[in-house]
Amino acid sequence: MSSLEERPPDHTVKLAGRIGAATRVTILTGAGVSAASGVPTFRGVGGLWRTYRAEDLATPDAFTRDPQLVWEWYAWRRETVAACRPNAAHAVLARWSRRDGTTLITQNVDDLHLRAGSRDVVRLHGSLWELKCADHCAAGVTPWRDERVPLPERIPRCPHCGGYARPAIVWFGESLDASDVDRALAATACDVFLTVGTSAVVYPAAGFVHESKRRGAFTAEINMDETAASSTVDLSIRGGAEEILPALDRLIS
Numbered sequence: 176m177s178s179l180e181e182r183p184p185d186h187t188v189k190l191a192g193r194i195g196a197a198t199r200v201t202i203l204t205g206a207g208v209s210a211a212s213g214v215p216t217f218r219g220v221g222g223l224w225r226t227y228r229a230e231d232l233a234t235p236d237a238f239t240r241d242p243q244l245v246w247e248w249y250a251w252r253r254e255t256v257a258a259c260r261p262n263a264a265h266a267v268l269a270r271w272s273r274r275d276g277t278t279l280i281t282q283n284v285d286d287l288h289l290r291a292g293s294r295d296v297v298r299l300h301g302s303l304w305e306l307k308c309a310d311h312c313a314a315g316v317t318p319w320r321d322e323r324v325p326l327p328e329r330i331p332r333c334p335h336c337g338g339y340a341r342p343a344i345v346w347f348g349e350s351l352d353a354s355d356v357d358r359a360l361a362a363t364a365c366d367v368f369l370t371v372g373t374s375a376v377v378y379p380a381a382g383f384v385h386e387s388k389r390r391g392a393f394t395a396e397i398n399m400d401e402t403a404a405s406s407t408v409d410l411s412i413r414g415g416a417e418e419i420l421p422a423l424d425r426l427i428s
């Protein structure tokens with residue numbers, strides 16, 4: 176019996192009441208939701224950006240400068256994620272995401288929401304498991320799925336033009352897919368906007384909670400630490416997503 180099952184804290188009960196009474200619920204997740212699965216986060220203790228410089232690996236210039244280095248990093252992340260399994264937080268969100276009026280938006284590229292059974296997820300930053308043509312050839316603009324681990328080539332090739340392939344992931348300085356941004360913006364018109372496991376520093380993803388508040392939503396965050404959104408949201412719950420979301424789910428169901 177976890178401590179949360181004995182007597183859930185008042186803020187968890189309050190949030191459960193809000194979600195239970197809501198017609199439209201939007202959830203935005205970040206790396207913290209996959210932390211319990213063993214997927215490294217970016218900015219926390221042991222985070223990826225603590226070890227690597229984002230501008231050396233996650234930008235178009237970095238890829239132009241040294242495609243092999245960038246692919247080594249992504250090949251390592253693919254192998255790391257391949258050994259991970261969705262956790263209890265993904266399982267709860269998979270159930271919630273199938274309810275009418277609920278939209279699940281993620282910044283994560285690990286696809287653990289999909290593997291947990293979530294459907295129709297708005298994946299703002301793409302996927303580790305999808306590639307596209309680095310030379311923007313006509314056929315290679317559309318990402319293709321490649322789940323081979325390890326990848327057979329050090330730098331995968333575009334099957335259409337033979338040029339380099341790159342991860343179908345949004346790098347810093349690159350625009351997000353307009354239809355994904357439109358879907359996320361539309362989902363800010365909701366009764367409850369819940370952010371889970373994100374430091375809320377990367378835009379435009381970090382802007383959606385502010386937009387939902389401006390449009391009258393009750394806003395809440397579940398995070399281990401304070402975030403850039405903590406002073407904005409109506410309710411901030413400190414703790415692990417893999418504990419808090421199941422506790423909320425028990426109160427709502």
Ligand code: BV8
Binds near residue numbers: 205300377399401414
């Ligand atoms: C854009 C690479 C328009 C993919 C990522 C200068 C030039 C160009 C752009 C900018 C610029 N200055 C600012 C910008 C905008 C920039 C931006 O926001 N930069 C920030 C850093 C200031 N944004 C962009 O560039 C975006 N594009 O704006 O296009 C444009 C175009 C041209 C010119 C100007 C503008 C594109 C965004 C790029 C997204 N790509 N990475 C990859 O390999 O992954 S972002 C990277 O951070 C990840 O993808 C991730 O999705 C994202 C957010 O991180 P989080 O998910 O929040 O993870 P983090 O580790 O930070 O936090 C985890 C949290 O969980 C922590 O708080 C921790 O406490 C908590 N936690 C841990 N365990 C748990 C937990 N919580 C709950 N339970 C637990 N168990």
